[in-house]
Amino acid sequence: MSGIYKMKHLFYTATAAVLLLAGCKKIDEGYLSDGIYYSDSPILVERGIAFQKTAALSMDGTTVPITVKLLDIRKVGTGKRAEEFFKEYPVYVYKEAVDPDVDTTIEQVNAKRELKNMQPFQFLSSGQFVFNGATDSLPVDTDYEFDIEVSNVAGVRTYKNVGIIHTMDGERYTINAQGNNAFQDFTGTVVPIGNPKITITAVSDTGHHAILKIVDEDGKPFNPKNGEIIKRGDRPTFENYARFHPIVNTDTSMICNFEITPFPIKKIPTYNFLMYYRVPSQFITLSPSIPGLDPKTGYSANPLFEFHIKKAGTYVIEIRLLKVKKKG
Structure with missing residues (x-):
């Protein structure tokens, strides 16, 4: 084997090894933004309303699908967990819609509903809150801050004080x-x-x-x-x-x-x-x-x-x- 041939062989072998190593290196997938936020913050919660759902998270280009977990809700200024959000309160849940033209007695109404103990909210994996009638048991005109964790293909990130919840009494x-x-x-x-x-x-x-x-x-x-x-x-x-x-x-x-x-x-x-x-x-x-x-x-x-x-x-x-x- 001539010297020139040996040199060419060594060059191609080295190049192949570099390419092989490059091919084994993990390529980053997806994107998880620092700038995720709640566009409707402060979230105005009208106490006692049977159904209130917040807007979707603003994703700032984050790769979907995502999974969101609620980490904590605190009363602003105290730094302490707002236990009133995590207690359960009695509230009616309707299994069917009530038609007052058909359901003319309280017995007929009660057949379509059930009194349950519920927290005043449900937190969806999309990051949305769904508030229910148990919010009537929350204090009025109070501000709360909350933290979430967001995960997707790119990883997991915690967002502290990502939004504000404000309780209020609406038009009675x-x-x-x-x-x-x-x-x-x-x-x-x-x-x-x-x-x-x-x-x-x-x-x-x-x-x-x-x-x-x-x-x-x-x-x-x-x-x-x-x-x-x-x-x-x-x-x-x-x-x-x-x-x-x-x-x-x-x-x-x-x-x-x-x-x-x-x-x-x-x-x-x-x-x-x-x-x-x-x-x-x-x-x-x-x-x-x-x-x-x-x-x-x-x-x-x-x-x-x-x-x-x-x-x-x-x-x-x-x-x-x-x-x-x-x-x-």
Whole structure:
């Protein structure tokens, strides 16, 4: 073998060895960013709402699929684990949707739900939180920070203080409509009285009770038990929306255990959530300042109103009829 041939042979052998070693070196796969974050942080958790799901993680180019673990939740400023997030609280879980047109008794409602002890959240492997009605047991207006661990084909990384959770009370109720007309006895002539003044007061965070009062301009309540408040033909009343328990009438109010929020739970065609009542003329005196009123004849007061309760609790709903006084 000539010297030149030996040199060529050694060169090719060495090159092959280098290439072989290069081929054995592990090539990095995927990418796990330092910049993963929650785009909806601070996450606003409305206490007592049955279902709230956070947005997906912002991945900053990270290779998917990923798996995310929740490591800790702490109250901001304390550095201590927020045990209230990891306790279990009783909350209803619905196995089927409740249809108030079909499920008209509490027994039918209870057949579709189960009372379970649950943490106020579920943490998904995608990194999303799903909050439930047990959040009602968390303190309000409180900030929490949390840590997560993210893993993918590129490895595992811990993200400290990656987001903020803020607990809050959302809108408890809305008042959507109100009105009041005087109807002349016998002729039915309509004279506008003006809108009643509606106030809704949450007297407790517990229960599912709506206490409806219709009162005169001085706050004197009309009595639904002795005919001072009656229906208006076939138009819906408070009772039409109380699907699961009967209305309880007292001397001053009508009380409904509405059981499920929101209340009312379902619209009535044509009327939405409107409620109509009549206070007959023998129980009232109307202000002579009302334009178009004939003082020689009797008039009934005919309030209508619509409200929506969004959160469990006990509420007093007062419908104050302005320019209307109760006789006696």
